[in-house]
Amino acid sequence: MKALLLENIHPTAVARLEEAGYDVDLRSRSMSEEELVHALPGVHLLGIRSNTHLTEAVLEKSPDLMAVGAFCIGTNQIDLPAATAADVAVFNAPHSNTRSVVELVIGEIIVLARRLAEKTTRMHDGIWDKSAAGSHEVRGRTLGIVGYGNIGSQLSVVAEALGLRVVFYDIADRLAHGNARRMGSLEELLAVADVVSLHVDGRPGNAGLFGPQLFDQMKPRALFINASRGMTVDTEALRERIISGHIAGAALDVFPVEPKAQGDPFESPLRGLDNVILTPHVGGSTQEAQEEIGQFVAGKLDSYVRHGSTALSVNFPEVGPAREPGSARLTVLHDNVPGVLARINLILADSAVNILGQSLSTRGERGYVVTDVSGELEESVLSQLRDMEHTLLLRALPAHG
Template sequence: MLLLENIHPVAVEVLEARGFEVELLAGSLGEDELIERLAGVSLLGIRSNTNVTARVLDAAPDLLAVGCFCIGTNQVDLKAAAARGVAVFNAPYSNTRSVVELVIGEIIALARRLHEKSEKMHAGVWDKSAKGSHEVRGRTLGIVGYGNIGTQLSNLAEALGMRVIFFDTADRLAHGNAQRMKTLEELLEKADVVSLHVDGRPGNAGLFGAEQFARMKPRSLFINAARGMVVDTEALREHIVSGHIAGAALDVFPIEPKAQGDAFESPLRGLENVILTPHVGGSTQEAQEEIGFFVAGKLAGFALEGRTELSVNLPAVNAPALQEGHRIGYLHVNVPGVLASVNQLLAGAGANITGQYLATAGEQGYVVTDATEALSDDALAKLAGDEHCLWVRTWSAGA
């Protein structure tokens, strides 16, 4: 197991307890470095700054699964991983609260211009003034992307006395008194604070640029704790310098340093009432520990028992833990008749089946079969030799 990008030590504990040898690196790796490091690696753990491309996957024949110790998975070529039978797991809910608390803190800090006041105090300047400082109560928060983070932010913002409006391309149920906006433009024209919480799909690249900032209310606030590639930071700079945007907070950037201590460049550096944080939305001890425990468990469950529940790219089979007997995992092309042919082969081999679990997703199907006796090498060879087989693996209880 290779873990990159300062993944929480609890992941190491979980994996070592299951028998894995774990190598831990603090920073991310470029494509060539990653290829070199993956020789002999069964499981790879990354966060958001390491890209697993098709080229990387082609050069890593021993790789069984990739764990994204974060929410997003856009840094992995999911289609290429699925085609090679490499499972990908993430932690879609574990750092939700941490991100939301950061955004709430930033809304208050920007509205009160706390960053600016603090800098002056550190410079020895006593500036006791209410100019430009506002309460958030009664203000309108516009949430773009109303998923797990957006809805929890909605709830906490209402508790602070804010009015909440939201826009999402998917059909989402409004929480509390939140109101759905029909268009993004409608939201931008009404919100005093705009907070982005969209995912990293390619279609969201450049979602927020000069046109969107111009649509925002004069002297409104802008927050991005979603994906760096969503925002045109040059356009944001222009609207902050002009005074149209009163303040901004960004936790993610189009280009981010690879390792701790590396230089950070951005056109937003040095601007008044702009909070820049180094992608720490989910970086609380509580969130990172939960993510480490959760994703490490999913990786170990797949490698040691063939379990794919919550995989983002392979058919998700929620098979029980293997307590006794033997297990056969069969990933195959999703065409009619495969399960029938598998069962016919198992019956011919005299397998006493105790449980069978099947799921399909797009072009693939995955069937997990538990039996009292191990399947013979000849029967396994027949399964592996089928034209629709992507891979076949076996496990034994206690092994």
């Protein structure tokens, strides 16, 4: 089976898949829609990061594709409804680089508050600028976290340990960690936060979230950080407020348009501004995080192919039971309608097939049944199951040692 891994995915993923017997093709850059259409025929597993966009047009022309691994947190670069319609399972790494992003943001808060980026630039230019003007401690200041999921909540804990007061806002009902206070609205948060750190997902409703209106509601001389999604911030509006002095500094790790390959030119209206930190989407790019992501997502892809496990899939019903030694496994992806499980079991019973274990889960319009049986399944049985009215995808996995 062939696996195509794009965007310099960590070598641990290559090793993990090659050890499992896959033919792995590793590329250093992302691919366009046209390139993917030509590259994916014959490919069973695809690994991407955030710059490769998997569209409905690509999925429709990739008949061999079984599963996609997003070697990152977000999956907004993948058309998930189209992947589901194409019976392609999608997996990601929702927690593996959480700590890396948190540490980057903590470092940026300190660097911005002390205006260290300007100081080091002037030192490299040969200018000795020993002044405390505009330089502040972070202790006692208020951090406003917009989006209190895995990263936002861990940032909350670490920030408190540094002496920051933490307030947060999230559209979901989130449990506050430590002494953090939930704010009733985004506007309430902006009114009190000395530092605003953005940690929202890539859903369409978040596009352009921070523009002129919200920037103007921030406290004068507050700091702004975005390590979530580039499309959430109007960078022109941010530039204007930094130049005017309303916002004292900013750090951005993500951008509305990002270069596709290492070394490509980078353009942004924020380039050249004092007390602005620009990093090339490296929030999760530590050796520790990338190694863990490589192992985790590659393992999920292999487990799906080898065992039919959909545990932690972002678009398939989640089923991941352990296998009994010597059992064969049958997986059936089907329309989520009543009676499918009963029909499967009737066919197996009529064929004298002994069921050792069975799990069913549903998600939206799809259901997924995993059945372990004694011995191998005959083709006549598989044919009946495949021909059931609501069967979408049937796989028979050989006996497991």
